[in-house]
Amino acid sequence: xxxxxxxxxxxxxxxxxxxxxxxxxxxxxxxxxxxxxxxxxxxxxxxxxxxxxxxxxxxxxxxxxxxxxxxxxxxxxxxxxxxxxxxxxxxxxxxxxxxxxxxxxxxxxxxxxxxxxxxxxxxxxxxxxxxxxxxxxxxxxxxxxxxxxxxxxxxxxxxxxxxxxxxxxxxxxxxxxxxxxxxxxxxxxxxxxxxxxxxxxxxxxxxxxxxxxxxxxxxxxxxxxxxxxxxxxxxxxxxxxxxxxxxxxxxxxxxxxxxxxxxxxxxxxxxxxxxxxxxxxxxxxxxxxxxxxxxxxxxxxxxxxxxxxxxxxxxxxxxxxxxxxxxxxxxxxxxxxxxxxxxxx
Amino acid sequence: xxxxxxxxxxxxxxxxxxxxxxxxxxxxxxxxxxxxxxxxxxxxxxxxxxxxxxxxxxxxxxxxxxxxxxxxxxxxxxxxxxxxxxxxxxxxxxxxxxxxxxxxxxxxxxxxxxxxxxxxxxxxxxxxxxxxxxxxxxxxxxxxxxxxxxxxxxxxxxxxxxxxxxxxxxxxxxxxxxxxxxxxxxxxxxxxxxxxxxxxxxxxxxxxxxxxxxxxxxxxxxxxxxxxxxxxxxxxxxxxxxxxxxxxxxxxxxxxxxxxxxxxxxxxxxxxxxxxxxxxxxxxxxxxxxxxxxxxxxxxxxxxxxxxxxxxxxxxxxxxxxxxxxxxxxxxxxxxxxxxxxxxx
Numbered sequence: 001x002x003x004x005x006x007x008x009x010x011x012x013x014x015x016x017x018x019x020x021x022x023x024x025x026x027x028x029x030x031x032x033x034x035x036x037x038x039x040x041x042x043x044x045x046x047x048x049x050x051x052x053x054x055x056x057x058x059x060x061x062x063x064x065x066x067x068x069x070x071x072x073x074x075x076x077x078x079x080x081x082x083x084x085x086x087x088x089x090x091x092x093x094x095x096x097x098x099x100x101x102x103x104x105x106x107x108x109x110x111x112x113x114x115x116x117x118x119x120x121x122x123x124x125x126x127x128x129x130x131x132x133x134x135x136x137x138x139x140x141x142x143x144x145x146x147x148x149x150x151x152x153x154x155x156x157x158x159x160x161x162x163x164x165x166x167x168x169x170x171x172x173x174x175x176x177x178x179x180x181x182x183x184x185x186x187x188x189x190x191x192x193x194x195x196x197x198x199x200x201x202x203x204x205x206x207x208x209x210x211x212x213x214x215x216x217x218x219x220x221x222x223x224x225x226x227x228x229x230x231x232x233x234x235x236x237x238x239x240x241x242x243x244x245x246x247x248x249x250x251x252x253x254x255x256x257x258x259x260x261x262x263x264x265x266x267x268x269x270x271x272x273x274x275x276x277x278x279x280x281x282x283x284x285x286x287x288x289x290x291x292x293x294x295x296x297x298x299x300x301x302x303x304x305x306x307x308x309x310x311x312x313x314x315x316x317x318x319x320x321x322x323x324x325x326x327x328x329x330x331x332x333x334x335x336x337x338x339x340x341x342x343x344x345x
Numbered sequence: 346x347x348x349x350x351x352x353x354x355x356x357x358x359x360x361x362x363x364x365x366x367x368x369x370x371x372x373x374x375x376x377x378x379x380x381x382x383x384x385x386x387x388x389x390x391x392x393x394x395x396x397x398x399x400x401x402x403x404x405x406x407x408x409x410x411x412x413x414x415x416x417x418x419x420x421x422x423x424x425x426x427x428x429x430x431x432x433x434x435x436x437x438x439x440x441x442x443x444x445x446x447x448x449x450x451x452x453x454x455x456x457x458x459x460x461x462x463x464x465x466x467x468x469x470x471x472x473x474x475x476x477x478x479x480x481x482x483x484x485x486x487x488x489x490x491x492x493x494x495x496x497x498x499x500x501x502x503x504x505x506x507x508x509x510x511x512x513x514x515x516x517x518x519x520x521x522x523x524x525x526x527x528x529x530x531x532x533x534x535x536x537x538x539x540x541x542x543x544x545x546x547x548x549x550x551x552x553x554x555x556x557x558x559x560x561x562x563x564x565x566x567x568x569x570x571x572x573x574x575x576x577x578x579x580x581x582x583x584x585x586x587x588x589x590x591x592x593x594x595x596x597x598x599x600x601x602x603x604x605x606x607x608x609x610x611x612x613x614x615x616x617x618x619x620x621x622x623x624x625x626x627x628x629x630x631x632x633x634x635x636x637x638x639x640x641x642x643x644x645x646x647x648x649x650x651x652x653x654x655x656x657x658x659x660x661x662x663x664x665x666x667x668x669x670x671x672x673x674x675x676x677x678x679x680x681x682x683x684x685x686x687x688x689x690x
Binding site: 013015033034037038039040041042043044045046047050051052053054055056057059060061062063085086088089091095097099100101130131132133135136137138139140142144146147148149153156158159160233234235250337 | 358360378379382383384385386387388389390391392395396397398399400401402404405406407408430431433434436440442444445446475476477478480481482483484485487489491492493494498501503504505578579580595682
């Protein structure tokens with residue numbers, strides 16, 4: 001929360017606040033006819049395009065902790081996590097709507113800070129902010145974003161197209177965002193205990209993966225350039241294990257992935273060791289990496305193997321063989337899906 | 346909350362819950378290519394159509410009180426309030442996404458009850474449920490809905506087209522939903538005091554307006570049939586006064602409306618008297634009527650005057666004359682916009 005300057009939202013009122021945060025927003029995409037300011041935004045798509053719609057809700061205390069998560073980063077991440085779903089369909093994000101519910105602890109400056117991150121992400125990914133809703137909340141902040149994207153007709157990639165012998169590929173590396181979160185949680189507890197400055201030296205990368213994740217726009221572009229069309233694709237928001245299970249379930253197939261092939265950054269491994277955690281478990285179940293997980297026909301092996309930042313981690317098998325990880329010592333471990341379970345009152 | 350049967354959400358998990366609530370949902374609109382179940386839904390529109398997007402968030406304790414608001418009705422109302430925005434653009438709603446955040450007090454049966462209302466509204470208005478997000482909340486329920494609609498190219502009606510001499514029209518009657526809310530609040534307090542059954546006899550209409558509002562689909566259809574194209578339109582969710590101010594601001598005009606012409610139902614008037622409230626103030630500032638407020642050229646006077654359920658309540662004037670209500674005794678009262686101010690911690 002902003003402490004240097006605090007202007008109460010009540011001093012501007014709802015409509016004054018909306019005016020303030022939407023000021024200077026001009027659409028850049030030809031598909032955006034009218035943005036914020038009416039009952040609905042007006043968009044226009046070609047008949048040769050398919051429109052992709054994805055939505056997410058983030059709740060304070062569940063999805064983020066404002067004691068260490070700066071509002072600007074939160075705004076940025078909220079947008080990135082949504083448009084990541086559009087990329088995961090092999091689409092291009094074009095617009096977002098943003099709904100906020102704010103409790104009284106938030107002031108105008110806080111909302112502006114949050115929006116500065118939202119606007120930065122929009123700029124970074126060429127997305128128009130076309131409307132939303134701001135209202136009150138009894139406790140904390142709720143953010144709901146809907147992302148709208150396009151793909152040339154018939155090119156959207158679903159979860160359901162993976163076939164036996166397809167290669168399983170993943171971008172970047174896994175578990176880093178989760179390790180960043182563990183580090184922030186540890187330093188938060190330490191800071192509450194005594195007056196110490198958190199020590200983040202040598203851990204900048206995992207922090208950035210947690211606090212300022214990016215969506216894999218360039219991989220989608222590269223796949224198009226290379227003329228590779230994934231048979232199935234999903235973004236990794238709940239952990240590799242869960243997402244792979246989704247692909248297998250929707251495609252009615254099994255899979256084998258290899259422990260030694262799972263890409264893990266050096267800082268992720270160090271942090272896991274410091275915290276006495278199994279780094280592979282972190283990579284399998286740690287969420288919020290926003291990397292892409294996709295399958296390609298085995299005929300594309302050479303092309304994907306040569307792609308920067310893409311790793312082949314396994315292959316698709318018949319459904320009767322189930323979903324499993326092959327460990328370094330050759331054991332098979334069944335994969336399990338994670339999901340949330342309810343919390344709070 | 347369901348008390349007869351209670352299955353914990355944790356017993357199904359996130360993905361089990363999603364499977365349960367999306368079971369049996371099949372798209373009915375040709376624009377819906379793929380609904381729920383992937384990173385994003387896939388839609389397809391014609392190049393002669395404009396796409397309308399509107400979004401809203403409802404928070405427990407702010408927008409609804411579950412001590413008297415049944416979950417099924419809440420689901421229905423949440424959908425209606427969103428698609429009302431699409432009608433208010435002169436469009437036809439086609440799809441919605443629904444995001445929920447749930448605290449631990451809610452069980453599977455509660456979520457099913459909420460969804461039964463959501464599905465009923467979808468059925469009633471021919472709308473496809475194409476996806477969403479379910480997650481946890483620390484306190485209470487949050488519902489965020491995004492509605493997607495279409496309008497033939499160039500036919501969407503914005504807030505900004507009202508011109509001097511245009512007639513100001515409103516559908517149905519005003520203040521009823523607000524009076525329904527006041528009644529429910531009164532009976533809630535009474536029920537807490539002593540063991541009495543709430544007495545709702547003769548007040549069914551205002552209760553229904555609060556608990557099961559409808560969007561004005563048939564008025565939009567009738568306007569098309571009659572070849573009347575409103576110059577500006579908005580739905581009344583925050584009260585007549587606020588909405589009229591929006592039209593005037595966006596159109597850069599003033600207005601005069603007449604107290605004696607504001608449509609008020611008999612039950613609304615009786616309830617206001619019982620509560621010692623000014624019924625005109627309730628009609629001006631009471632929200633959630635979801636009636637349509639629109640302006641038409643004076644040349645359409647005869648046609649709108651003959652329309653069932655539409656009342657001409659005033660006219661547009663030059664912006665220098667401001668926005669005012671003319672009372673029965675001929676006085677001018679300046680209109681004021683309402684909005685929320687923050688609450689809670």
